[in-house]
Amino acid sequence: xxxxxxxxxxxxALLPFAGAAHAQDAPSQPGANDELRREIDxxxxxxxxxxxxxxxxxxxxxxxxxxxxxxxxxxxxxQIGSQDGxxxxxxxxxxxxxxxxxxxxxxxxxxxxxxxxxVRPTFEGTFGGIYDFKLTPDFGSGRSSIVDAYVAAxxxxxFVLTAGKFKPSVGxxxxxSEPDLRFMxxxxxxxxxxxxxxxxxxxxxxxxxxxxxxxGYFNGVTDGQSxxxxxxxxxxxxxxxxxxxxxxxxxxxxxxxxxxxxxxxxIGSTWQDLDGLxxxxxxxxxxxxxxxxxxxxxxxxxxxxxxxxxxxxxxxRLRLAPQLYYYRGSFGFLGEYTQVKQDVSRTVAAVTxxxxxxxxxxxxxxxxxxxxxxxxxxxxxxxxxxxxxxxxTGAWELVARxxxxxxxxxxxxxxxxxxxxxxxxISKETSYGVGVNWYPWNTVKxxxxxxxxxxxxxxxxxxxxxxxxxxxxxAINY
Amino acid sequence: MQPTHWKRRLLxxxxxxxxxxxxxxxxxxxxxxLLNVSxxxxxxxxxxxxxxxxxxxxxxxxDEVKINQSHGGSGRQARSVIDGLSADVVTLALAADxxxxxxxxxxxxxxxxxxxPDHSAPYTSTIVFLVRKGNPKHIKDWGDLVKPGIGVxxxxxKTSGGARWNYLAAWAWARKQPGGSDATAREFVKAxxxxxxxxxxxxxxxxxxxxxxxxxxxALSWENEAWLAQKELGPxxxxxxxxxxxxxxxxxxxxxxxxxxRKGTRTVAEEYLKYLYTPEGQEIAARNYYRPRxxxxxxxxxxxxxxxxxxxIKDFGGWAKxxxxxxxxxxxxxxxxxx
Numbered sequence: 001x002x003x004x005x006x007x008x009x010x011x012x013a014l015l016p017f018a019g020a021a022h023a024q025d026a027p028s029q030p031g032a033n034d035e036l037r038r039e040i041d042x043x044x045x046x047x048x049x050x051x052x053x054x055x056x057x058x059x060x061x062x063x064x065x066x067x068x069x070x071x072x073x074x075x076x077x078x079q080i081g082s083q084d085g086x087x088x089x090x091x092x093x094x095x096x097x098x099x100x101x102x103x104x105x106x107x108x109x110x111x112x113x114x115x116x117x118x119v120r121p122t123f124e125g126t127f128g129g130i131y132d133f134k135l136t137p138d139f140g141s142g143r144s145s146i147v148d149a150y151v152a153a154x155x156x157x158x159f160v161l162t163a164g165k166f167k168p169s170v171g172x173x174x175x176x177s178e179p180d181l182r183f184m185x186x187x188x189x190x191x192x193x194x195x196x197x198x199x200x201x202x203x204x205x206x207x208x209x210x211x212x213x214x215x216g217y218f219n220g221v222t223d224g225q226s227x228x229x230x231x232x233x234x235x236x237x238x239x240x241x242x243x244x245x246x247x248x249x250x251x252x253x254x255x256x257x258x259x260x261x262x263x264x265x266x267i268g269s270t271w272q273d274l275d276g277l278x279x280x281x282x283x284x285x286x287x288x289x290x291x292x293x294x295x296x297x298x299x300x301x302x303x304x305x306x307x308x309x310x311x312x313x314x315x316x317r318l319r320l321a322p323q324l325y326y327y328r329g330s331f332g333f334l335g336e337y338t339q340v341k342q343d344v345s346r347t348v349a350a351v352t353x354x355x356x357x358x359x360x361x362x363x364x365x366x367x368x369x370x371x372x373x374x375x376x377x378x379x380x381x382x383x384x385x386x387x388x389x390x391x392x393t394g395a396w397e398l399v400a401r402x403x404x405x406x407x408x409x410x411x412x413x414x415x416x417x418x419x420x421x422x423x424x425x426i427s428k429e430t431s432y433g434v435g436v437n438w439y440p441w442n443t444v445k446x447x448x449x450x451x452x453x454x455x456x457x458x459x460x461x462x463x464x465x466x467x468x469x470x471x472x473x474x475a476i477n478y
Numbered sequence: 479m480q481p482t483h484w485k486r487r488l489l490x491x492x493x494x495x496x497x498x499x500x501x502x503x504x505x506x507x508x509x510x511x512l513l514n515v516s517x518x519x520x521x522x523x524x525x526x527x528x529x530x531x532x533x534x535x536x537x538x539x540x541d542e543v544k545i546n547q548s549h550g551g552s553g554r555q556a557r558s559v560i561d562g563l564s565a566d567v568v569t570l571a572l573a574a575d576x577x578x579x580x581x582x583x584x585x586x587x588x589x590x591x592x593x594x595p596d597h598s599a600p601y602t603s604t605i606v607f608l609v610r611k612g613n614p615k616h617i618k619d620w621g622d623l624v625k626p627g628i629g630v631x632x633x634x635x636k637t638s639g640g641a642r643w644n645y646l647a648a649w650a651w652a653r654k655q656p657g658g659s660d661a662t663a664r665e666f667v668k669a670x671x672x673x674x675x676x677x678x679x680x681x682x683x684x685x686x687x688x689x690x691x692x693x694x695x696x697a698l699s700w701e702n703e704a705w706l707a708q709k710e711l712g713p714x715x716x717x718x719x720x721x722x723x724x725x726x727x728x729x730x731x732x733x734x735x736x737x738x739x740r741k742g743t744r745t746v747a748e749e750y751l752k753y754l755y756t757p758e759g760q761e762i763a764a765r766n767y768y769r770p771r772x773x774x775x776x777x778x779x780x781x782x783x784x785x786x787x788x789x790x791i792k793d794f795g796g797w798a799k800x801x802x803x804x805x806x807x808x809x810x811x812x813x814x815x816x817x
């Protein structure tokens with residue numbers, strides 16, 4: 001097009017010379033002059049038409065571009081949407097290829113394994129700049145389930161309505177998205193809060209995110225579980241729902257104070273009045289940091305006509321989860337404490353024992369980008385990428401964590417009538433973990449974690465053997 | 479209290495919170511935004527009209543209403559609405575373009591024309607000639623347009639509503655000539671388009687081509703666009719020629735139901751269009767050189783709107799037939815313009 005336009009302009013520029021040449025041929029003939037003038041006018045018209053046609057082509061191209069869908073296919077995003085950004089559909093996903101190995105006698109050899117920890121394609125989008133949806137199935141760990149499936153209406157920053165299956169807002173690390181986790185597996189406090197559940201939630205941010213809230217009502221799930229783990233997946237099967245609420249403050253998020261800008265703290269909570277049955281106890285089991293089962297309440301051992309003697313939930317369940325994070329430059333800290341008060345009962349030989357058990361967990365985890373990137377609760381960008389033979393190392397991060405899970409001692413009182421068996425269920429675990437993460441590319445992460453976990457109880461004699469878990473992961477998060 | 483009662487209460491409370499929030503917002507004086515998707519030459523009309531309506535609506539309801547305007551070739555504008563442009567109202571050059579929205583995107587009922595008086599065409603116009611000062615090529619009627627050496631400026635009927643009126647007016651003239659028929663009309667229109675050096679996408683673009691770029695000897699123009707050009711440039715630059723016969727151009731208006739339902743703007747959108755029929759709306763139309771339907775206001779401005787013989791779209795069997803026969807893919811225009 002530029003060449004055509006240049007040709008047209010060049011022709012226009014040559015017109016006077018063309019006219020002059022004609023004029024020299026017939027300088028003194030009025031008729032010839034008129035003819036010459038007519039020819040020049042015609043040429044000018046032709047050039048004007050050509051120019052106008054080019055203008056119209058330009059306008060058409062601009063109009064087409066303005067109404068054309070905006071397609072983004074970058075290193076971090078695959079998206080198609082309208083030009084104004086109000087409507088789009090995005091394709092994302094995670095794929096975690098893990099290896100789990102255990103040192104010493106802490107786990108049977110059969111526990112060493114490769115596994116696909118997470119295989120989650122995600123389709124999400126927005127319509128009208130207000131209405132969001134997200135759909136994430138998971139094909140990891142040898143099963144298929146819907147992890148997230150919800151719609152949300154962002155009427156105002158302080159008034160967002162969400163319905164479907166998603167994370168109830170309680171535990172801090174649970175709310176971190178998979179790509180933002182510093183350790184391969186979430187910490188022990190996350191064992192005590194809901195994973196995914198079906199329900200409805202109102203939420204919002206105020207003062208530019210300095211204060212946020214979430215209140216919701218959900219079907220209710222046992223500690224650490226998702227609604228797809230229920231006997232009838234993703235359907236409420238008890239009489240009571242879970243009420244969830246959380247407030248979170250980031251008082252300096254909008255300030256210029258570099259030292260305090262990354263401070264956030266809050267508390268989450270759930271409450272449910274839940275009457276279980278021995279045949280359907282609605283009680284959790286807990287895992288070690290190495291993802292092995294280390295605690296569960298007593299299951300039914302009765303046979304024949306003897307009544308079921310499993311421990312079951314029998315009343316209120318209250319979770320409290322104070323939480324905090326602090327990020328400053330390349331350093332990050334995330335700390336949380338979670339406590340669950342659970343009413344339980346167990347009937348043995350026609351005698352029912354009831355109690356309120358309090359289980360708790362806490363963790364403090366530290367992270368440091370040794371390559372200088374900024375730590376944050378959500379997202380980061382590597383300062384460089386790694387490609388063989390080229391400059392750049394990618395981002396390197398060191399992480400460390402100390403954490404503990406403490407099961408109420410009263411769970412083990414009563415000998416054979418206790419709520420949990422002290423010979424198989426631990427009463428406490430304390431874990432020390434270190435790890436290194438390498439981000440060679442925005443969407444690629446390689447992790448190596450080592451966790452040493454010490455237990456109290458959980459063995460026929462003495463304590464369950466220490467667990468040394470060495471986990472590694474090759475992950476794509478896009 | 480039983481847990482189930484708590485559950486019901488919470489759900490009720492949350493529902494009430496949403497409802498009260500919505501009602502509370504509705505109870506306040508609101509700021510409403512409408513999008514009027516219109517055709518090319520109505521820019522000035524709707525700048526004038528929107529200001530008047532906003533004042534009227536503020537006085538009537540206390541609400542602020544802001545009307546955004548979108549202009550372009552009528553056919554192209556209809557395509558944009560079909561493709562998702564959220565028009566609360568469409569005010570297009572001809573009924574066929576709104577029919578296309580109703581038929582192809584189902585955004586409004588097919589009987590939309592019956593919802594407002596005068597089959598939803600609150601003002602009319604016609605097609606005239608705009609020539610250069612002194613009419614140096616002596617163009618007086620349609621027959622002069624096919625003479626050798628005459629440059630005729632008219633937009634593309636595939637994208638412009640005004641261009642379709644131009645085309646049909648030319649066809650009507652040829653058919654009314656002695657011995658005239660559809661066959662002779664076709665040859666006449668074919669000869670006319672041979673004299674068209676540039677096909678703009680809309681009427682405003684054609685005016686630019688003729689007036690600002692100095693291309694062509696005559697522009698086939700909406701009457702209002704011709705008056706506007708003369709007003710802008712002065713009678714010493716361009717003149718208006720009234721042909722012996724032309725066509726009654728009826729730009730149509732409609733609320734886009736599915737959009738106003740989604741945005742909650744039905745009431746104000748409907749009132750917006752009804753305001754076009756009020757004396758104020760009709761006066762604004764006349765002031766912008768559109769022929770008002772209101773006889774009193776038309777009489778008041780009669781010097782702007784000379785009487786001439788006008789055919790109507792009914793003479794072509796209605797828009798559905800004319801659109802398919804002449805402007806549809808593979809229709810007469812495609813055939814003659816490709817040759």
